[in-house]
Amino acid sequence: MAKGARWLPPALPVCLAVAWYAVTASGRIPAYQLASPRLVWLYVQQLAARGTLWQHLGASAERVLMGFGIAFAAAVLLGTCVGLWSHAEQLIDPTLQAVRAVPSLAWVPLLLIWLGVGELAKIALVAIGAFFPIYVNLVSGIRAVDRKLVEVARIYGYEGWRLAARVVLPATLPSLLVGARIGLTQAWLFLVAAELLASTRGLGYLLIEGQQTSRTDEVLAAILLLATCGKLSEMAMRALERRWLRWTDGLAT
Amino acid sequence: MSGIELREVSVAVDGRRILEDLTFHVERGESVAVVGASGCGKSTLLRAIAGLVPIETGVLAVDGEIAFVFQEPRLMPWLDVTANVAFAARNDAERARVAPLIERVGLEAAAHLLPKQLSGGMAQRVALARALVRQPQVLLLDEPFSALDALRRRLLQDLLATIAAESGAALVFVTHDVDEALYLGRRVLVLAGQPTRVVAEIAGHPTNRDHLLELLHTEERLRAEAQLRLRVV
Numbered sequence: 001m002a003k004g005a006r007w008l009p010p011a012l013p014v015c016l017a018v019a020w021y022a023v024t025a026s027g028r029i030p031a032y033q034l035a036s037p038r039l040v041w042l043y044v045q046q047l048a049a050r051g052t053l054w055q056h057l058g059a060s061a062e063r064v065l066m067g068f069g070i071a072f073a074a075a076v077l078l079g080t081c082v083g084l085w086s087h088a089e090q091l092i093d094p095t096l097q098a099v100r101a102v103p104s105l106a107w108v109p110l111l112l113i114w115l116g117v118g119e120l121a122k123i124a125l126v127a128i129g130a131f132f133p134i135y136v137n138l139v140s141g142i143r144a145v146d147r148k149l150v151e152v153a154r155i156y157g158y159e160g161w162r163l164a165a166r167v168v169l170p171a172t173l174p175s176l177l178v179g180a181r182i183g184l185t186q187a188w189l190f191l192v193a194a195e196l197l198a199s200t201r202g203l204g205y206l207l208i209e210g211q212q213t214s215r216t217d218e219v220l221a222a223i224l225l226l227a228t229c230g231k232l233s234e235m236a237m238r239a240l241e242r243r244w245l246r247w248t249d250g251l252a253t
Numbered sequence: 254m255s256g257i258e259l260r261e262v263s264v265a266v267d268g269r270r271i272l273e274d275l276t277f278h279v280e281r282g283e284s285v286a287v288v289g290a291s292g293c294g295k296s297t298l299l300r301a302i303a304g305l306v307p308i309e310t311g312v313l314a315v316d317g318e319i320a321f322v323f324q325e326p327r328l329m330p331w332l333d334v335t336a337n338v339a340f341a342a343r344n345d346a347e348r349a350r351v352a353p354l355i356e357r358v359g360l361e362a363a364a365h366l367l368p369k370q371l372s373g374g375m376a377q378r379v380a381l382a383r384a385l386v387r388q389p390q391v392l393l394l395d396e397p398f399s400a401l402d403a404l405r406r407r408l409l410q411d412l413l414a415t416i417a418a419e420s421g422a423a424l425v426f427v428t429h430d431v432d433e434a435l436y437l438g439r440r441v442l443v444l445a446g447q448p449t450r451v452v453a454e455i456a457g458h459p460t461n462r463d464h465l466l467e468l469l470h471t472e473e474r475l476r477a478e479a480q481l482r483l484r485v486v
Contacts, residue, residue, distance in 0.1 A: 152327045155303065156341045166340075170331045247331040249369040 035217035040224065043217040057225065059201040060191055063119070064233075067126025068187045072180060074127070075134035083142025083172075084164070093139075100132050105193055112198070122194035129190030133182035141175025142168060174245055181237040188230045203229070255316060256281045256391050256423025257302060262311035263448070264294070264301045270309070271297050273448040281316075281390060284417055284424035286438030286457065288431065288469065290476050294449040295427040299393045302425065317390030324396040326376035328368040334379050335364045341386040354382040358412065374405035378412070385416065392417065394426035398433070406430075410437055431465055441465060445472040447479070 017037060023029055024036035031039065047053035078096070081088040107128055115121035145168055153167045195204020203222045210218030257279040264272040271294040279285045287295050300306040301313065303321050320341075328337045338355055342348040355364050358378040368376060377397060384392060394413075398406040414437060417424045428434050434441045438457035443465070445452040453468055455461050 148323070148325065148327050149329060151305070152321075152323070153340075155305070155321050157343070167329065170329070173331075247367050247369065249330065 031216070032214055033216060035215075035220055039217040040220045043215075043221045044225075047221070056202055056206055057229070059199075060195065060203045061229065063122050063126055063194070063202065064184075064187045064191050064229075067123045067191070068130045068184055070123070071127040071130035071183060071187070072134055075131050075138060075179070075183070076176075079135045079138030079142070080164075083139045084168070096132075096135065100136075104128050104190065108193070108197060117198040122191070122199070125194040126187045126190045129193075130183040130187040133186055134176070134179040137175045137179025137182070138172065141172040141179075144175070145171040174241075174248055177237065177241045177245065181234060181241070184233050184237055185230060188226065188233070192226065255279070255314070256283070257316070257425065258312070258314040259302075260312040262301070262313050263309045264297055264306060265309045266297060266306065270448045272301070273446075273450055275311070275451055277442060277451060277454070279391075279423040279425055281423050282418070282421045283439050284414075284426070284437055284457075286434035286441045287425060287427045287444060288429065288434050288441060288465070289444030289449065290469070290473050291429065293444050293476075295444060296395050298444070299395050299425065299427055302391070303393055315391055318387045319391045319393065320384035320387060320389035322377075322380050322384050322392070322394040322397045324399055326368070326373075326380040328371075328376055328379055328383075330368050333365050333367055334360055334371070337368070337379055338382045338386060341383045343387070347386050350386055350388075351382075354385055355379075357385075357416065358382045374401050374409060377401065377409060381409075381413065381416070385420065388420065390422050392420075392422045392424045394424070396427055396429065399429065406433070413437065431462060431469065435459055435462060435465065443468050443472070445475075 020034075021037050024031070024034055035043075044053065047056070078092060082093050082096075083089075104125070108125065111121040111124050115124060149167055149171065150163070153163055158166055191202070192204045192207070195202040196208055199205040199208075203226050206222035206225075207219055210216070210222060255278045259275050259277055262272065262275045263270060275298070277285075287298060289295050297306055299321070301308050302315060303319050304315075305321075329340060332340065334355060335351060339348055339351045342351060352361075352364075355361055358381055360375060360378055360382070363371065363375060368379075371379065377400075381397075397413075398409050401409065410433060413424075424437075426437065428437075435457050436459075441455045441457050441461075442451050443453040443455065444450070445468075452472070455465055455468075
């Protein structure tokens, strides 16, 4: 990004907010259809004052982190096996690709039957959503590792897990981090799906409650909170990428 | 004492015989250039000596530690210069040589730069330093300077010549540059034929330039004619 363009990223949200304010202030749209920014802000303040804001945010963040953590561990384990050993690839990859073709929400009925309406089903759905981007990027990253570098390492006697740790893992890190970033975004997406179905806490619950009580301020507050959470987690992942991938020779460095 | 000894060595890759009946030896402290038409198996010869490609028949004896320098520097992009040189170190004694070697190739000011911050010549110096960490008795170089401009090539050729003389290693390098072959090599082996054999051995002296060029040109012409015949058939 060019240095002089710092004001560009916030420009569009600010314009949208101003337009939103102007539309609601004109009085042409009633508040039960579109709450004004002020009402939404008041609602968030109310939630915060009652202490329930942190409960909802905390519940959602916990589900995302748990689901993402499980997905990350499973994807690294399976992706490494599939990427490094052709037997594992032949055994596991076709099945995973088939599972991946299933729209992930199709798992919801099964998850509810097996795991009930508790935390486990929600975390499982988040994990399913986050798993595939990490897995797919990791496998293609391992396949793209420069054979010439591996050859150099072999000449110097690197084999087995030392080869994996000193050459394959660092060379794969860029794609793994991209996968993790997309996976984390997916995790937030699936969190809402899970919370819309059955929950008593969380940002998805606020959406449902707002819809049922026709409170657009509550719905909009939940949407804005989700956007903020998603943006914050994406920024965190990008910060990690900047920190660990200074060596890459891309345009963005 | 021979550093490298080949007796009637032949090498096949994917079932096709590439090199046949190669017999030569390289003494410690001696440097031998290998020239020949592109695609004739020069690189395969180096890789066979390094043990990267198995030999089919014959005897191949290599005495001591082997180091390999490729046409491209092949540095680990996530490691800085020091860590890249240290990549070859197995123990503290070899790690202790890393800093002096970086100084020896003239990169002490760049010790903490990443490969993406290096020029082609600097990167190849790092590769050279990495190859020397284990004090190899055999140094194999596959067109190591072909990607560099004339000035940098000459600088690195001189650096390689001094370092090789200091270390007393047997040096075998593949090149397509006749002047480089005669400048760095005490002997020049000319590879030709199908499968490839050693068709001539020339003393590495500038006065042999015309002779060597003529040999190579004849060989290129024969190859081109053979390929043409193949296409007509």
